Amino acid sequence: MIDPGHAQGTEPAVDQAVRTRLHSRGDRLAKRLPGWMGSIRFRLTAVYSVVVFGLASIMVGAIYVGLRYSLQNQKISAMVIQFPGGQTFIQADQAQVVQALVNQRALNALRLYSFGALLALFFMSLAVGWLVSGRMLRPIGEIAATVREIQASDLSRRIELGGPEDELRRLADTFDSMLGRLDEAFEGQRQFIHEASHELRNPLAVIRTNLEVTLADPEASADELRRTAEIVQRSTERMARLVDDLLVYARKGTLSLERDPVDIAGLVDDATEEFLAPAEAAGIRLVADSRPGLWVVGDRLALRQAVANLLANAVRLSPADTTVRVRAGREGPWVWMAVEDEGPGIDPADHDRVFQRFWRGDARQGREQGRSGLGLTIVRQIAEAHGGEVKLVSTIGHGAAFALWLPALPGAGGPDAFSGLR
Template sequence: MARNGLRLRLTMLSTALLALVGALLLALAYLLVGRIVAALPHYLPGTQVRLEDGRSVDARAFSDQVVHQGRETVLVVGLIAFPLVVIAGGSLSWVLIGRALRPLSTLTSAARALSESSLDQRIALTGPRDEVAELADTFDDMLARLQSAFEAERRFVANASHELRTPLSVIRTEVDVTLADPSASVAELRAMGEVAREATDRADRLLNSLLFLARTQASGLSVVQRVDLAELVSPALLAVEPEIAARRLVVRVAGAPALVSGDPALLERVVGNLIENAVRHNVIGGAVGVTTGVGDGVGFIEVASGGTVIDPRTVAQLFEPFRQGERARTGHRGSGLGLSIVSAVVAAHGGSVSASAVEGGGLRVRVQIPSRAQMPSRDRSPSV
């Protein structure tokens, strides 16, 4: 009904324009008849013109009669042809406009039938590449982005539910086992309390990471200042110094100044997450390399670490929530959101993050942040 309403309005508009042009042409023809006769050679007053029937009439009266008959003929023919032309033009406009609006009907039907379970459908409009085809292609692109977002949300919710269920199950199991033993000693109760506290801490870290990730993706930057990424490396290394010592890691830092524009707290989280991942997923006696600097107008930090051999085809999966190498779930300290948070923060700064597997085992992650604040791209994603 809405499409027919638009079709009717466009048809009426085109028909009205056709009628206006036809009326102007008719008026122009009416005037031209008089002008043409007036342009003929003039006779002297009193000159007689002999007609075919033998009668003689005054030349001026004859000219006036020719003008009158010519205009009368134009009016008669015009009044007959005018409505016919308007009707034919209106009918043709109705047909042509209907064909032109047909893709819009397809687009409307697709939008009306759209649901979460039908995001894989595409219009794939064929035909000339006009404005309607461009609109249909834009709609298909929007559907592709929505489908990707819904799939990512499903995976995220499923993984988050699993990760939150694990510490809660640990707490409940420890409490049930301890309460089932009426003769439980103080040491056993304390052990139960320590296990429950560790599980609670894990859930707390997970929830904080989830909130941080959601807020970063939703609100973006709240503060933009000049920040030197090189100055953030030492505090991040100091935070994981006990783990570095426990794993007997060798840390090498090449800390050239890397001035960028951004939120200091968010960038501190980026550097901290990169170094934490490099330490916690490393091998005993492995190495960690941190490099900062400026190149091509962007500041960068690159963190390389030892570790298990990573399939280069799966490197991109590390930026998905709850992915840790070949493991799809977290199994030790950490939420599995480290690189996901890095990716979200870097995107909010209009930067880029890339990762590559290190030959012999390990991962190299490079983050680049513009030296001046830029608007982030909506479709920015980590590159491999």
Template sequence: MSIHTRLTLWYTGILAAILLLFSLALYSLLSQVLYEQVDDAIRSRAGEIGSYIQTQADPMRLLITRQVQIPPVDVFSTSNTFVQIVDRQGNVVARSANLGDNYLPIRRESFDQNLAGNAVLYTLSTPQARLRIYSAPLVIFDPLEGETIIGVVQVGMSLHDVEATLLTARYAIGLGVAFTLLLAAGVGAFMAHAALRPIDHITQTALQISRAEDLSRRLPAVRTQDELARLTDTFNEMLGRLEELFQQQQRLVADVSHELRTPLTTLRGNLDLLRRGMERLPPEDLQDILQTMEGEITRMSRLVADLLLLSQADAGVQIKKEVVELDAVLLDVYRQALLMADGVRVELGHEDRALVLGDRDRLHQLLLNLVDNAIKYTPAGGTVRLSLYRREDWVQVSVADTGVGIAKEDLPHIFERFYRSDRARSRQTGGTGLGLSIAKWIAEAHGGHLTVESELGVGSTFTLWLRPYVPRAGTAESRAI
């Protein structure tokens, strides 16, 4: 079921519930008002009869005859109002002509209530119609006995007109609700279609972009400041991110292909040379060829290992966490750097003792990548200095060199995969272009970060920032510090 249909059904359903409640309330109120009007009318008519009898009663005649003059009840009746007077014994002494040969039924319980001085209202069903009857005691003033109940007056009114009016109201309300719901469904469908039209446009545009494989296209901006505008902006932002990721993927494939093509070409050429004249080659040339091939294979293996590590990073693989003496790791890297120096002076500067929580092997790899990078881009006679400072909130490890430096326009990109400002020079140094990307990932996986400061012709300083590990009092680490 489409959103368009669901919105229409929800809108119509809610409106139907509201109209139903309103109609029930309106019908109940109308019914109550009509029945109260009937009750008031027959109660008022009974009161008029009682008042007439009281005013017409002659005290002297009552003393002599002990009889009361009954008025002509037809004066108080109408076409649908019936009057009947009953004495204390339950005998009908007067009734309106419109009753014909019929009598208003006398209910025993109601009659007893009247003789006790109470008025009673009740509804009675007859073969002809339903009647609403008001039964009240007739009271006069007896000179000898005071106020005396001499009988009962019954006033009945047919409910035919009321029920006909309520039936008409039911039909009118039902038809009104049905017509309103049909109209609301049509209006709701139109409004839902109008509201969802921009979303359909977004869907069609997205489909066109998908079919054309053109991630550079964008949805037109929406002028309104509403949910559709936010949806459009979010979708365009997503397209921009997808375009960036797609371009990175293309660069990655191109860079990997380029990095693998050079060693493979070298291997193919050396193998062809060996195949054509291995017996005639001097031992020195043969050894050079084999060393070249071994170096290219090692470089390809290192490239594959780096790519595998970065794929694990992209997959969110968690590093192991343990207490690491970072100063000891730095000392190991310094000793290893002395063997890699190749004419570059490697110095160990300021070194505080510091503990961090992390993976010792990964931290060693990070620092070795930075040192290796510094040595490769520092000419012979230059200096690479390693330092470690224990600050209050941070542990700071810096690798500073006096090498060629990095141009300002290249600084924002040096941590991107395969980004190298001088590709030819990078290939000569044997790098894969992934070292700094790996170093950045390791730093962030430890809750830290890498910063760099550089100036062309002066040198560069890479700084690793990590949170220190503070051991609890009484532990072995706290006693060792």
């Protein structure tokens, strides 16, 4: 005996199995058909032909039925004569009889010719539909060809389809808009990779240089070893913060900042100490000049990162036997930190461009060839995130001076004399 509940539970499974078999048979049948029969062009042609053939058949059929009704229902006048012996003679109008025969032949001819015309119309509609659908779908072929030619490494190409403002034009414009967004996304990824490698290179260079100097001195004291360890620790903390900030920047486009009182004098001393060994190895004198009582509200690690970026550029680009100065002071409600070098200088026409991503300086002016300029971009972002700005004063052959201006903590210190960078 079959359980009704069990039978009802198996019905969906049976229906699913039947649908699966039907789909599989349909797929096998579709694979056996020629490729052109599965195209949209063929389907549009078939639909167009069926519609034209159907409408023409309805119209011809309606005409035939109407003519048949009007022609076959005509009355013929006749006189019936009854002879003795049961014979009957019908006398009709000869013209009317001939007309009835002509009408019948006309209907037969109309039926035959209509069938032939409909058959010819069907094949003509196939040909015309194939040509028209091909012409209508030609822009889609152009779109597909252009999209196939676009490589992942070069998303600058666009379809730029011409013609009227129709659905295909809007489709091409949508593709172009999507390609633009993809190009921006890929460019953002490339910028993120360049920025991460550039910003992590500075603390790694500081760690390597300090470790090399310490390891090269077999008589290094415990204080020197401790100082090197502290520098390495600060650099690793900076790298960890860099990774966090770069991740946040990649996700949101902004830096995550703390809001704590920051001693600018101590920050300048720490940053200068980190670069003493790299500067000495490059034959550059590094001098720090600041006074206590310079306080701002901000993120200490981010501000130290900004000063370190400026110092890294100054040490890398300054010639040997020159001096790099790091100074700090206050002017009115602003605290400033300045890094001045005696390097090749920067053309005034390039002062705005040096803060752009991937700006490349002129190697003939003494800049490092292939330099990306991401460090200065981060410096400007950090300064603006603290409500301040970064200024540059430089001419060719007379070095460069970068100054960070930050809002001072109210009541912290008095004004200093400093001008030229604001």
